[in-house]
Amino acid sequence: MNRIRNNLAGAMVLGIPLVWILLFMLLPYGILATYSFWVKSYPTFKPAFQFGNYAILFTDPQYLQVLWRTLKISALVSATSLLLAYPFAYWLVFRCRSQALRTWLYLAVIAPLWVSYLLRAYIWKTILGTEGILNSFLIWAGITDTPSDIFLYNQFAMVLTLTYIFIPFMVMPIYSAMERIPRNLTEASADLGMNPWQTFARITVPLSMPGIAAGFTLTFCLSFGDFIAPFLVGGPDGNLIASVIQTQFGSALNWPLGSALSIVMLVIVLSIVSLSDGMERRGAVGV
Template sequence: MLLPYGIIVVTSFWLKKYPSFIPDFQFGNYITLFTDPQYVLVILRTLKIAILVSIASFLLAYPFAYYLVFRCKSAALRAWLYMAVIAPLWVSYLLRAYIWKTILGTEGVLNSLLINVGIIDEPSSIFLYNQFSMVVTLTYIFIPFMVMPIYTALEKIPTNLVEASADLGMGPWRSFWHVTLPLSLPGVAAGFTLTFCLSFGDFIAPFLVGGPDGNLIANVIATQFGAALNWPLGSALSIVMLVIVLSIVSLSDRMERKGLTGGL
């Protein structure tokens, strides 16, 4: 793993000289990334999409995992519902992305439903090829990585702690806020880390449903290594992406080590 990273680091300092590039040690590629508005915009857009996907996944995953652990009394139903979330991971990634392209398209399920109920008179293209469609698609694709760690964290919470809080006069909401939620934060942190990192590095879903404003950092990297043949700039952008992802992972790990998530 270190050898490819080392090659990328070295290449990021090279100089692009048409039609190829020459070995060098200069910071021009990094300066370009942080002074050229188009690259700054791509980095900020990618951060925004990854954060929105992580938040959307959390808002959907936590109530679902909570229901499975504390409210679902049937073990068989719990297993089926859990598998319903995990099963899409066994399906082709492209198929899962194309599903939402079909649903959100002008001839898709969503437009057909809105026309049938009389909300719109003709198919609308506002649901596809924008940031909304990217967030929806990426949330659907990566939500299992939010559900699994939260479910595991909730499952490890001793039920007698919740019962003890009730005996001390706490209502359901106060027990959740002061007992359940703090003890489940390690799972939330792990889910956020996984979902953010996977969304941040994705380039297939933005390519399929993103449209003109759907280019994320991974798409730009692919273009630099492909059509543009600017390997030094693509390498520099890859290092920036790697640093951001490692920073998120390190922050999550530090929070767990210091007990800021599990010791509230």
């Protein structure tokens, strides 16, 4: 009797998450995949089984350009975040002697996550705008006589804004990975005659690779699917794949093409996640 009761309890505990995943993840993905094979029939669309929507995505230059731009922006955001986050996390873990200072600096990095995403994006629009803080400073300093519009509505503004928004997701996994590196390894490397740069290259970087992979994946995937920040600061160059999907499901009323775009986007993200997971597993095995 107790065994049956335990099995029922286990089924209920496991069943609720499974039902949730089925109803709110797998089922919507299935519907999306089904729509991607339908055809648009003005003013709506009708069921069919054809690959015309996917053919459009890979033959129409405008969609290829948007896809390439999105991949490029996401890669730049991830690379910039890594270049900023890695030295910061390294200093916190290995060089910061004050535990209180380390805690406060770490909290300062993740504190923006508690602030509205829209507000964080608007901050950089305010800073980079023609009447923003940066232009006001340049005029005050006498560097320029009139406000410049080169800081806003371009790919530089998008990379800067998205890096600011998503850099906490790069810092956290790298910091966590570095904290798990045994200190006796770095001490042993010094005893064996390695200089600090050799210790960094042969011990610190390889052992922190799972954190780098996780941070790069999070930052890349979040940037890849973002459309609010590019809309606010991107201008003509802010048309990324998520914006095109939103347009297809909205004003264009072309759900089949929007679904095909979503499936392509999902495949790319899952490929990145799978690649990252493989790197993390190899890193864990190496440790």
